[in-house]
Amino acid sequence: MSIDPIISTGVEISDAEMRSIQDAIMKRYGIDFFNYESKSFKRRLQRIYRKFNFKSSFDLWSRTLKDKDFVHDFINEVSVGLTSLFRDPEYWKTFKSVCEEHFSNQYRVNVWHAGCSSGEEIFTTAIVWDELGFRDKVRSLATDISSNALEKAQSGRIIKPKLSEYERNLKLYNSKADLYRYFKEDENEIILKPYFLDKVKFKNSNLIMEDYGVDQYDIIFCRNVLIYFDGPAKEKVMEKIYKALKPGGFFIIGFLDSMLNYLPEERFEYYDLRQRIFRKL
Numbered sequence: 001m002s003i004d005p006i007i008s009t010g011v012e013i014s015d016a017e018m019r020s021i022q023d024a025i026m027k028r029y030g031i032d033f034f035n036y037e038s039k040s041f042k043r044r045l046q047r048i049y050r051k052f053n054f055k056s057s058f059d060l061w062s063r064t065l066k067d068k069d070f071v072h073d074f075i076n077e078v079s080v081g082l083t084s085l086f087r088d089p090e091y092w093k094t095f096k097s098v099c100e101e102h103f104s105n106q107y108r109v110n111v112w113h114a115g116c117s118s119g120e121e122i123f124t125t126a127i128v129w130d131e132l133g134f135r136d137k138v139r140s141l142a143t144d145i146s147s148n149a150l151e152k153a154q155s156g157r158i159i160k161p162k163l164s165e166y167e168r169n170l171k172l173y174n175s176k177a178d179l180y181r182y183f184k185e186d187e188n189e190i191i192l193k194p195y196f197l198d199k200v201k202f203k204n205s206n207l208i209m210e211d212y213g214v215d216q217y218d219i220i221f222c223r224n225v226l227i228y229f230d231g232p233a234k235e236k237v238m239e240k241i242y243k244a245l246k247p248g249g250f251f252i253i254g255f256l257d258s259m260l261n262y263l264p265e266e267r268f269e270y271y272d273l274r275q276r277i278f279r280k281l
């Protein structure tokens, strides 16, 4: 029998309670969580209740206001970091040929991983860049709102229990690829060889609040991040992404991100709709 998390915590969260917590975080720390889709935000709050043993929204609300350190735990719990090496292997095959076609003759390629989580997307691109001979010309910015996730990403570490899934994905992408060309083995984990992260800059940043410049990037990944945002937030973030992409630059989302309403055809070419690859006109 499955247990509904609402029943197991014994705490129902009303819209008003959710808003008062979002309000507290905004007023105290200037961090905007108002635009998260409310059902999934409430589920995340319930996880926090369970983990920190809160009995009511008031407990959570007052802890948020009183305990400055708690906000980091809060953010780490609220942001869901599900990711994988070569997540959606077919997509990565297409991505590689797109890069080969468009960037082989370009001296520098600027890439932004928005919502990079614990780094698997960056480790994946490191392998693709290496295969394409792009290692020296790619400069990447990797951002996430979760400091825990960023710390993991920066360490280049993958724990061994995840390996069978990751190796399977890698082989589906390229049956000849050898994970140990890129990673060295430790007791409980494998670690990306440091030079593969040499040209990646990591930054803690909230997509909703920060600006990312104009005509900066050749490629922007925002895979499986916008899924958690409501309509107005998607619109706001898309405006920044559109500005930050160079004309002709590629924008890539995940398979579950329903974004077509925010990608008008006068702004984006639907370059490969199946693999969710768009191109700024």
Ligand SMILES: C[S@@+](CC[C@H](N)C(=O)[O-])C[C@H]1O[C@@H](n2cnc3c(N)ncnc32)[C@H](O)[C@@H]1O
Pocket: 079, 080, 081, 082, 083, 084, 087, 114, 115, 116, 117, 118, 120, 121, 143, 144, 145, 146, 149, 205, 206, 207, 208, 222, 223, 224, 225, 228, 254
């Ligand atoms: C499901 S993971 C996706 C990871 C990776 N892009 C992938 O597809 O494998 C979503 C990531 O988005 C981050 N995120 C959520 N809200 C964010 C925000 N407002 N600003 C920046 N990152 C955010 C989360 O912390 C999480 O690491």
